[in-house]
Amino acid sequence: MFEEILWGLGASSISIDTENKTITAVFDNPDHDKIIKTAGKTPVSAEVLEEDDWKNLWFEKYSGVKIENFHILPFTLKNTDSVPDDTENGIPVYLDPRESFGSGEHPSTILAIRLFHSILKKYGSEFSKSKNKILDIGTGSGILSIIAEKSGADSIYAVDTDENACRKAEYNFQINNCRNIRLLNIEIQNFIPDFKFDIIFSNILCELHEKIIHQYLTLLSDTGYLIISGITGKWSSHLFDLLSENGFSLIESASEAEWQGGIFIKNRQNLS
Numbered sequence: 001m002f003e004e005i006l007w008g009l010g011a012s013s014i015s016i017d018t019e020n021k022t023i024t025a026v027f028d029n030p031d032h033d034k035i036i037k038t039a040g041k042t043p044v045s046a047e048v049l050e051e052d053d054w055k056n057l058w059f060e061k062y063s064g065v066k067i068e069n070f071h072i073l074p075f076t077l078k079n080t081d082s083v084p085d086d087t088e089n090g091i092p093v094y095l096d097p098r099e100s101f102g103s104g105e106h107p108s109t110i111l112a113i114r115l116f117h118s119i120l121k122k123y124g125s126e127f128s129k130s131k132n133k134i135l136d137i138g139t140g141s142g143i144l145s146i147i148a149e150k151s152g153a154d155s156i157y158a159v160d161t162d163e164n165a166c167r168k169a170e171y172n173f174q175i176n177n178c179r180n181i182r183l184l185n186i187e188i189q190n191f192i193p194d195f196k197f198d199i200i201f202s203n204i205l206c207e208l209h210e211k212i213i214h215q216y217l218t219l220l221s222d223t224g225y226l227i228i229s230g231i232t233g234k235w236s237s238h239l240f241d242l243l244s245e246n247g248f249s250l251i252e253s254a255s256e257a258e259w260q261g262g263i264f265i266k267n268r269q270n271l272s
Contacts, residue, residue: 065104066090068117070147072104075175091150094175095141096168104143111254111261112144112203112229118252118263119199119225120151127152131198135159135219137188137212138204138230142169145181148199156181157197159188188215196221202228206235213246222266229261236260 064073069090078094095104104110120127132153136145139158148156158173158181160166166185173181184191189212200220202209209228216226226248231239240250240262248264255261 065110067104067110067113070113070117070150072143075172078175091147093143093146093150095143095172096175107256107259108203108230108261109143111256111259112201112227113147114254114256115227115229115252115261115263116144116147116151116199116201119227131225133195133198133221135197135200137200137202137215138208139169139183140165140203142172142181142183144201144203145169146172146176146178148201149178149180150176153199154180157184157191157193158182159184159186159191161185161187188212191215191219193219196224198224200224200226202226203230206231206239209239210242213243216243216264217247217266220266224265226264227261228264229259231260233258233260 064071064077066072071090071092073092073094075094075096078092093104104113119131123130132155134145134148134153134156136142136148136156136158139145139160142158145156145158158169160169160183163185166183170183173183197219198221200216202212202216209231220226226243228239228243240253243264244250247267249267250262250264253260253262
């Protein structure tokens with residue numbers, strides 16, 4: 001699909017208008033020649049937008065996305081009759097998508113949600129009793145923390161070093177009526193709780209995973225799950241091998257467009 005190619009070329013957001021048969025992609029630093037070459041005979045038009053202009057354009061076109069049983073929707077649809085009909089069969093998550101911190105449509109976010117849903121299916125109604133301490137590293141929009149709370153988790157720590165991301169996440173927590181999320185604007189290396197986490201989300205840049213493997217080991221409980229995402233193809237084998245060398249076992253992997261993700265547990269032989 002062409003939108004998958006656009007993600008691979010570095011798009012920060014993509015919206016699809018099926019009625020008019022157009023795709024709108026936003027790039028921070030686009031390689032125009034490469035995009036045009038990749039498009040082939042597909043007509044391409046480009047426009048340079050000021051930051052506020054592209055935010056408003058993206059907001060106007062964003063209609064939400066369904067991932068597993070979660071419906072990621074623009075916050076303007078909350079308490080309206082415009083919520084998609086099949087929302088009754090899923091869990092609505094409302095976001096203000098006017099920042100590039102995560103609208104739910106990026107492949108790495110989709111991967112993290114899919115992998116988390118796999119854990120939810122394993123535990124079913126027992127999830128909130130057995131896996132209720134969750135850490136969200138690089139929370140961005142806060143989407144993964146919100147999904148965790150709406151799935152029954154009652155103790156969630158959302159961590160990000162970006163002040164703007166934290167401000168946006170806090171707003172998203174409010175519009176979703178979240179009560180069990182603690183937001184921390186710190187480096188994960190400076191987070192030293194006196195307990196372990198049952199699940200760690202880490203949807204961050206590839207090179208950052210490598211720098212905080214020690215934190216994964218110290219923060220994850222012996223029976224916990226580490227959900228890794230944000231890895232492009234060229235990094236996946238390197239990072240997965242590195243995690244294996246440092247005491248983790250891969251139990252499930254998934255891919256979306258050119259992005260890779262996985263669920264890891266601590267090696268059992270290293271726990272004795």
